[in-house]
Amino acid sequence: MLHLDSRAVAIGETGPVPVGEVSKGTRVLCMSQGKPRWVEVRASAFRESVGSTGVRVFTDAGDVLIGTGTSLVTSNGLRTGQDLVELRDPRTIGRMEGSWPLLETAATPNEPPTKEGAALIYERLSSLSLLDGSNGPLFRVGSHPKRLLGLFEQAVIRRRCLVEPGMAGWTWLAPQDQGSRSEMVAPNSETIADCALALWQLPKEGRYRLPLDHVEGRSFTLAVLYCCGVHVRTDYRPRYSPHYVDLELEATSRPHAEIQAVAAASAALLTEVTLSERGCYMVVSGLLCGQ
Amino acid sequence: MTPADYPVALSKASPRLVREAGAERRVGKFTAGARDDSCFDRFQQLILHFSIEALNNPIRLLTLPHLANSVATRIPRLTEASRVLIDGFLLELIRHGDLVRVSTLSKDFEPYQAIFSPDHRKLIDDAINALEDTLQAREIVSLDDSSHLLPQELSSRKQNLAILLGHLLYRGSATTDVAPGVGIDSVRLPHVAPRL
Numbered sequence: 001m002l003h004l005d006s007r008a009v010a011i012g013e014t015g016p017v018p019v020g021e022v023s024k025g026t027r028v029l030c031m032s033q034g035k036p037r038w039v040e041v042r043a044s045a046f047r048e049s050v051g052s053t054g055v056r057v058f059t060d061a062g063d064v065l066i067g068t069g070t071s072l073v074t075s076n077g078l079r080t081g082q083d084l085v086e087l088r089d090p091r092t093i094g095r096m097e098g099s100w101p102l103l104e105t106a107a108t109p110n111e112p113p114t115k116e117g118a119a120l121i122y123e124r125l126s127s128l129s130l131l132d133g134s135n136g137p138l139f140r141v142g143s144h145p146k147r148l149l150g151l152f153e154q155a156v157i158r159r160r161c162l163v164e165p166g167m168a169g170w171t172w173l174a175p176q177d178q179g180s181r182s183e184m185v186a187p188n189s190e191t192i193a194d195c196a197l198a199l200w201q202l203p204k205e206g207r208y209r210l211p212l213d214h215v216e217g218r219s220f221t222l223a224v225l226y227c228c229g230v231h232v233r234t235d236y237r238p239r240y241s242p243h244y245v246d247l248e249l250e251a252t253s254r255p256h257a258e259i260q261a262v263a264a265a266s267a268a269l270l271t272e273v274t275l276s277e278r279g280c281y282m283v284v285s286g287l288l289c290g291q
Numbered sequence: 292m293t294p295a296d297y298p299v300a301l302s303k304a305s306p307r308l309v310r311e312a313g314a315e316r317r318v319g320k321f322t323a324g325a326r327d328d329s330c331f332d333r334f335q336q337l338i339l340h341f342s343i344e345a346l347n348n349p350i351r352l353l354t355l356p357h358l359a360n361s362v363a364t365r366i367p368r369l370t371e372a373s374r375v376l377i378d379g380f381l382l383e384l385i386r387h388g389d390l391v392r393v394s395t396l397s398k399d400f401e402p403y404q405a406i407f408s409p410d411h412r413k414l415i416d417d418a419i420n421a422l423e424d425t426l427q428a429r430e431i432v433s434l435d436d437s438s439h440l441l442p443q444e445l446s447s448r449k450q451n452l453a454i455l456l457g458h459l460l461y462r463g464s465a466t467t468d469v470a471p472g473v474g475i476d477s478v479r480l481p482h483v484a485p486r487l
Contacts, residue, residue, distance in 0.1 A: 093318040093331065094379030094386070131464065131481075132427060138481055140463045164481045167400045167471070170463035172481035211394060211462060241386045243394060243404060263386075 001274040002291060003067025005054065006046060007215050008284050009223035011109070013038060015117035016223035018216070019271045019284065020046065031106055031288055032280035043274040054265045055081030058236040061105050061257035062222045063245070064285040067270055073281050073288035074101035075256060084262050096239040102256035106283040108229040118187030121224055122156045122195065128217045129199055131172070139173040142201040142208070149173065152198040155185040169201035169209070189228035196224040200247065208247040218245065219285060226286045236260050257287065292333045298325035299372035308372070319379025338380045339389055341365040343408050349447050350414070352393065352405035352454045355381060395457035398474040402461055405454045418445055418455055426465055426480060432456065433477040
C-alpha cells in the first residue's frame with residue numbers, strides 16, 4: 001500500500017483528483033512496464049496519526065509528500081521516503097545537498113481533458129481561489145494581465161467581476177450582483193492551463209510563484225498543467241528549507257526530475273491507498289509512486 | 292565551550308587555525324574547520340541557546356541578519372572567522388524546526404521571513420487567526436486595533452504587530468492603502484472602501 005499526502009493529486013478518469021478524495025473503485029493513472037494504464041483502487045483510508053512522519057520531496061517537476069515507507073521510482077530503482085532523507089549529506093550545515101538519484105517522471109497524457117473534466121477543473125479552481133469577503137465571495141488570483149484575468153472571470157467564475165489589484169502580487173475579483181457571463185469559453189488545454197496559472201502570482205514575465213503553504217492550490221494546479229500537456233520546471237527556494245516555489249513553462253518534457261530538497265514532515269496527514277494490481281506505479285503530482 | 296573550540300570559516304581564519312582544524316564541514320556558503328566534529332554540534336547548541344534568548348523577553352520576531360547580530364553579541368570572544376558562520380547555523384536550526392519562520396512584507400512590500408521561537412508557535416498562529424477573524428468582522432484592522440486585540444506579550448513591540456499584519460498581505464487575505472516605504476499601519480479586506 002501507498003501512504004500519500006491527502007492533498008497530493010492523482011489523475012482519475014475525469015481528471016486530477018486529490019488523493020484524499022480517491023475511494024475504492026476509483027480508477028487512477030498508473031504506469032506499468034513503461035505504459036500508462038488505468039488501475040482500480042482496492043482500498044483507500046485516511047490515516048491521521050499524531051507522531052507519524054512523512055517526507056516531502058521537492059523536485060524541479062513539482063513536489064510530493066509521501067510516507068517514509070512509500071517509494072518513488074528513480075533511475076536507480078525504488079527509493080523510499082526514508083532512503084531519500086538519509087541521502088542528504090549529513091555533514092553540511094544550513095545547506096541542502098545530497099547524492100539523490102534522478103526521479104522518473106510520468107509522460108503527460110495524449111488526450112486533453114474532456115468537457116466534463118474541464119468543468120470539474122474549473123469548479124475546483126473556483127473553490128481554491130475563493131475567499132470570504134464582507135460583501136460576498138472574493139476570488140484571489142495572481143496579478144496577471146487583463147487577458148488572463150478576463151479568461152478566469154469568464155471560464156471559472158462565470159460572472160462579471162470588479163477587479164482590485166493588490167500590492168503584493170495578488171489581485172481580487174469580486175462578482176457583481178448582476179452580469180453573468182453567458183459566453184462560453186472553449187475548454188481546450190490552453191484555456192484550462194491558463195486558468196490554473198491564474199492562481200499563481202506573476203513576479204516577473206514568464207515566472208510564476210506561490211507561497212509554499214498554498215499546498216492544495218499548488219498540488220492541484222500542477223496536476224492540471226500535467227493533464228493539459230504543459231511542461232514546467234519548478235524551483236523551490238530557499239533550498240535548505242523551501243518557503244516558496246517558482247515555476248517556468250518549458251517547451252519540451254523531461255523524462256527525469258532532479259531532487260532539490262528533502263524534508264521530514266511530522267504528523268503528516270496521509271491517505272493509505274491500495275491498488276488492485278501489483279507492479280504498477282501510481283502517478284501522483286507527476287511523479288511515480290510505488291510500494 | 293571555549294572560544295578555541297568555535298568553528299571558523301577557513302577562508303577567513305589564520306593559517307595556524309587552518310592547520311589545527313581536525314574536522315571540516317560545509318556551513319552555509321563557507322567551508323568551516325574546527326578542532327573536532329563535536330565542536331560543530333556544540334556551537335550549534337550555543338547559537339540555539341542565544342537565539343532563544345534573543346527572541347524572548349520580550350517576544351521578538353526578527354529577520355535572519357538581525358537575529359545573527361543579536362546572537363553574535365552574546366557569544367564571548369567571537370572572531371569574524373566564526374561570526375560569518377552564524378547564518379549557516381541559523382539556517383540549519385530553521386531546517387530542523389528549532390527556529391520557526393513567518394513570511395511577511397516589508398514596508399516596501401518586499402517579501403521576507405521573520406524568525407521566532409517555536410515555543411511561541413501557538414501564540415503566533417492564534418494571533419494570526421485573531422487578526423483574520425477581526426478583519427472579517429470589521430473589514431479593517433489597524434496596528435492600534437492589533438495592540439488591543441493581541442496578548443500584551445506580543446503587542447508590546449510594534450514591529451511584531453507590523454510583521455503579523457504584513458503576513459496577511461503576504462498570503463493574500465488582505466490588502467492595504469498605505470504607500471510603499473511608509474510602513475504598514477492598517478490592512479483591510481479587498482473590495483472594501485478605504486477609510487480616511
